[in-house]
Amino acid sequence: MKLLEDLPGVGPATAEKLREAGFTTIEAVAVASPGELVAAAEVGEATAAKIIAAAREAADIGGFETGDQVLERRKLVGKITTGSRNFDELLGGGMETQAIVELYGEFGSGKTQVAHQLAVNVQLPPELGGLNGSAIIIDTENTFRPERISQMVMGLRAIDDREWRPEDFLKNIHVARAYNSNHQILLAESAMELAESLRETEHPVRLLIVDSVTAHFRAEYVGRGTLADRQQKLNKHLHDLMRFADLNNALILVTNQVMAKPDTFFGDPTKPVGGHVLGHTATFRVYLRKSKGDKRIARLVDSPSMPDGEAVFSVTMEGLRD
Ligand code: ADP
Ligand code: MG
CATH class of the missing domain: 3.40.50.300 (P-loop containing nucleotide triphosphate hydrolases)
Structure with missing residues (x-):
């Protein structure tokens, strides 16, 4: 999964809005808050949460290392x-x-x-x-x-x-x-x-x-x-x-x-x-x-x-x- 469009709930129009707002990568979406996505992409709160969850999974932003x-x-x-x-x-x-x-x-x-x-x-x-x-x-x-x-x-x-x-x-x-x-x-x-x-x-x-x-x-x-x-x-x-x-x-x-x-x-x-x-x-x-x-x-x-x-x-x- 490389493109924003690959995320469930993100069509071409939403992807475009996200990019314009600076969310150009899956990683950027992964660390966003639902409120930010609601504002940036004009989607509902539930959709935003779903998109972020999928981005987190895809981005493998991991977090902790030993x-x-x-x-x-x-x-x-x-x-x-x-x-x-x-x-x-x-x-x-x-x-x-x-x-x-x-x-x-x-x-x-x-x-x-x-x-x-x-x-x-x-x-x-x-x-x-x-x-x-x-x-x-x-x-x-x-x-x-x-x-x-x-x-x-x-x-x-x-x-x-x-x-x-x-x-x-x-x-x-x-x-x-x-x-x-x-x-x-x-x-x-x-x-x-x-x-x-x-x-x-x-x-x-x-x-x-x-x-x-x-x-x-x-x-x-x-x-x-x-x-x-x-x-x-x-x-x-x-x-x-x-x-x-x-x-x-x-x-x-x-x-x-x-x-x-x-x-x-x-x-x-x-x-x-x-x-x-x-x-x-x-x-x-x-x-x-x-x-x-x-x-x-x-x-x-x-x-x-x-x-x-x-x-x-x-x-x-x-x-x-x-
Ligand atoms: P900055 O990027 O910090 O604005 P530069 O790295 O472009 O500055 O530095 C430019 C300076 O580097 C010039 O004023 C000159 O002193 C020196 N310089 C640039 N090209 C040469 C060269 N071919 N030989 C010797 N010194 C050079
Ligand atoms: Mg310079």
């Missing part, structure tokens, strides 16, 4: 190098799978550069800090540049004298432009299918990038009245991403802008967009800022297992370096 199951899953956690030893150490040895890493910072702080580098490095063999994986990129700002990937691949030659070829790397990066927030949500769902189809191949998907995760939401939901709606959609999107991370043993790398907070007189006058929803879902939050020349400073904020701290790295033509 501690040893969690431990088994955690054993599979892999780490991807950033290309900078300093940055890797800050994160406890690289960026890990089964986690969401949020990079936030001002325009030009290097978020997209880090994302490009990870899309290259995830493909490296383990002895060079990769996972032999492939990457999916949901590009909301039209900043993916294959030419930049090529530069970074050529840059690998200085690290290991194999004949690295850009075309081999570009083949394992699957990119889609997202034109608005609903499209972005749908692409995250298609990413799940793509990852499933690559799961048994030589290069399973180990990295999903959403660059930027908040830009569309920020642009489309303006004003206080729509804030709750925005947070609800963003929250659902982030939970889709977390599920992707768990099911595929993948790293989710999302970028986020900072907004100026004009009412802040002390400290850093910037705050990540997305508020608390993103704050509580991201497993690692990294604040990037520019320093002298090509230097960048990464600050680890709110990590579950690593102390807060800072690392300096460089963005060079060859890619991220110390």
Whole structure:
């Protein structure tokens, strides 16, 4: 059972209404309350309850795992190098799978550069800090540049004298432009299918990038009245991403802008967009800022297992370096 239409009591018209209201997957319906479905799909309370029950059964949203199951899953956690030893150490040895890493910072702080580098490095063999994986990129700002990937691949030659070829790397990066927030949500769902189809191949998907995760939401939901709606959609999107991370043993790398907070007189006058929803879902939050020349400073904020701290790295033509 994959489509909303497969649920008993959901015809094409109801499915359409559900999708328009943001209930785009069976999982989303499964965790909805009857009241929400009544409002979204104009069905009766009893029908709503029946639909939710069927969705719960179909979605296998499980719920509980035993501690040893969690431990088994955690054993599979892999780490991807950033290309900078300093940055890797800050994160406890690289960026890990089964986690969401949020990079936030001002325009030009290097978020997209880090994302490009990870899309290259995830493909490296383990002895060079990769996972032999492939990457999916949901590009909301039209900043993916294959030419930049090529530069970074050529840059690998200085690290290991194999004949690295850009075309081999570009083949394992699957990119889609997202034109608005609903499209972005749908692409995250298609990413799940793509990852499933690559799961048994030589290069399973180990990295999903959403660059930027908040830009569309920020642009489309303006004003206080729509804030709750925005947070609800963003929250659902982030939970889709977390599920992707768990099911595929993948790293989710999302970028986020900072907004100026004009009412802040002390400290850093910037705050990540997305508020608390993103704050509580991201497993690692990294604040990037520019320093002298090509230097960048990464600050680890709110990590579950690593102390807060800072690392300096460089963005060079060859890619991220110390
Ligand atoms: P953000 O996504 O945070 O807005 P970017 O990741 O796009 O910022 O960073 C852009 C910066 O990255 C540029 O200002 C430049 O300093 C650096 N950069 C981009 N391309 C290259 C390159 N080919 N060689 C060296 N540095 C680069
Ligand atoms: Mg960018």
